[in-house]
Amino acid sequence: MFRNFKLVPNVIFGRGCFSQLDEIIEKQRQNNDAWVVFVTDDVFRGKTLEKRIPLHEKDLVLWVNVDDEPKTKYVDELTLKVKAYRSSFPCAVIGIGGGSSMDLAKSISLMLTNEGSSTLYQGWDLIKNPAVCHMAVPTLSGTGAEVSRTAVLTGPEKKLGLNSDYTVFDQVVLDPELIKNVPKDQHFYTGMDCYIHCIESLEGTYLNEFSRSYGEKSLELCRQVFMDDHPDKDDKLMMASFFGGMSIAYSQVGACHALSYGLSYVLGTHHGIGCCIVFDYLDEFYPAGVKEFRAMMKKCKIELPRELVKNIEEEQIEKMITVALGLDPLWENCLGKDWKSIMTREKARSLFIQI
Template sequence: MKKYRNFPMVPKVVFGQGSFDQLGEILLTKRKHSDAPMIFLVDDVFEGTPLIDRIPLIFNDHVIFISAEEEPKTVQVDALVHKIKNDFNDLPSGIIGIGGGTVLDLAKAISIMLTSKGHASDYQGWDLVQTPSLYHVGIPTISGTGAEVSRTTVLLGPDKKLGINSDYTTFDQVLLDPDLTRGVPKNQWFYTGMDCFIHCVESLTGTYLNAFSQSYGEKAMELCKEVYLGDLMPCEARDKLMMASWHGGMSIAYSQVGVAHAMSYGLSYVLGVKHGIGNCLVFQHLEEFYPKGVETFKQMMHKHDIKLPMGICTELSETDLDTMINVSLGMKPLWENALGKEWRNVATPEKLKSIYSKI
C-alpha cells in the first residue's frame, strides 16, 4: 500500500480586519508563568508606529525589532537564540513573529532552536528536527510568501540556502488581519504577491500535483488574478491577497515549487537578492517551462507599471556563477517537481547559465 505524508497544518487561525486586537486574549492561555515571557519579533519598519502600542505586553514580555532588508540567516537565528537564553532565566512562553516572510521565518526557526541542540544550520533539510518547538504565532504584515502556513523556514546558511522543513516548523497559531498590510510600498506589494502567484504556477504545473494541492492552487491563482488584473477596492484587494497567500502556501504543502524558486535561491545566496524580487527576476525568462504563467505575469507587470532591475548578473565572476548554479541545482525536490525524475537532462549547468545571463 502506498504511504502518504501526514503533514501538519496550522491548528488555529483568526482572520478579519482588526483581529490583531484579539492577540492578548489568544496569548493569555499560553502563558506559563510571569517569568516566562512572550518574545515579539517585529519588523523594524513598525518601530515608533501605533502598532507597537497595540502589542499586548505584560510581565517581562520583550520586543525585538528585526530588519527585513536581508534574507534571514542561520547565524542570525543562533545569535537571537543565544540572546534570549542569556536575557531570561526561563524559556519563553512563546515566540510571536509580526512582519513579512523574513520575520515569520525567523520566528519559526527560533522557536525550533530554543528547544533543539546545536546550530540552525544543522537542521537545514527535510525532517531533521526531532524535538517539538516552542509555541509560536505568525502575524503577517504583507501578503504573498505563504510563510504563515508553510512547514519550512528558509534560511541562508554558511554554504547553502535551504529551509528547515519539519513537522515542528508550522505555526501553532496564525492571526490574519488585512489591515496590517496597509501602506506596503507598491513594488514590495507586487514582488511579494508574485511569490504567491509563482507558487501557484509551479504547483499547478508540477509532477507532484494532486487534488489536494490543485484545489488550493487554483483558488490562490484565481485570487491573484482578481487582485493584480482586476479593479478591486483597496480593502477588498487586501482581504483577497491575504487569502491568496494562505491558499498558495497550502498548495505547496502537499506538492512543491519549481524552477523559479530553485533559481532564485542561487540569486539570493550569491547576491543577497530578496526572495520575492528574485522569483520575479527569474520567472520573466521561463517561457520554456511556464508559457501561460509568464504571459500572465507580464500582463500584471504592465498593468502596475513594474520595471524589474536589469543586468545584475553581468559582472559575476565564473566562480560566483558556478556557485549560483550549484546552489540552485542542489534543490532536488523543486527540480523533480518541475521536470520529473530525469530533470538533470534538462536542468544542466549550461541551461541555468543561459538564464542567469539574461538577468
C-alpha cells in the same frame, strides 16, 4: 506511502482581529513567570503598530532587521539573546512582519529546543524536538510563510529551509488591515511570490487534487488583486497567500524558486523580487504563467532590474548554479524524476547569464 503533513491548527481572520492577540497569547501564560518573545520587523519601531503589541512586563521585543534575507548566523545570534534574557524558555514566540520576520520567529522557536547551530538543520525533517509555541502575524501577504512547513535561511554553504512539521505555526492571525499601507513595489513582489507558488504547483509533477484546489483558488484571488484591483484586495491577497502556501504544502515549488535561491545566495536579492526577476525568463517552463505575469507587471507599472549577472565573477555564477541545482525536490516537481538529464549545469548557466 502518502504524506501525513501538519497544518496550522488555529487561524483567526478578519479586519481588526490583531486586537485579539493578547487574548490568544493569554492561553499560553500558564503561570506568573510566563513570558513571550515578539520577533518584530524593525520597520515598525516608533510606528503605531509598536504601541499595539500586547507587551506584558516580563516580555521581550526582538526588533529584527530584514534588509537582508534571513541568515543562519543571525538566527543563532537572536536565539542566544532570547536564552540570555531569562533562564526559562518563553511560553510563545510571536512573529510580526513579512515572510522574513515570520521565518526568523519560526527558526528561533525551533533553535530554543534543538541544540547547536541552525546550519545543522537546513534540509528536510532534520529537526528532532518540537518548537516552543510560535505564532504569526503577517504584515505582508504573498510568501505563504504563515502556513508553510519551512523557515528559509541562507547559511555559509547554501540557502535552504528548516523544513519540518515542527516548523508549522501553532496560531496565525490574519488581519487585512495590517497590509493596507504596503509600498506598491513590495506589495507586487510579495504577491507575485504567491502567484508563482501556484503556477509551479499547478504545473508540477507532484500535482494532486489537494494542491490543485488550493492553487486554483489562490490564482483566482491573485487575478482579482493584480488585474481587477478589487476593492477588497487586501482581504483577497491575504487569503491568496494562505491558499498558495497550502497548495505547495502537499506538492512543491519549481524552477523559479530553485533559480531564485541561487540568485539570492550570491547577490542577496530579496526573495519576492528575486522570484519575479527569474520568472520573467522562464517562458520555456511556464509559458502561460509568464505571459500573465507580464500582463500583471504592466497593469501595476512595475519595472524589474535587468543585467544583474552581467558583470559578476565566474566563481559566483558557479555558486549560483550549485545552490540552485541542490534543490532536488523542486526540480523533480518541475521536470520529473529524470530532471538531472534536462537541467544540467550548462542549462542552468544559460538561464542565469540572461538575468
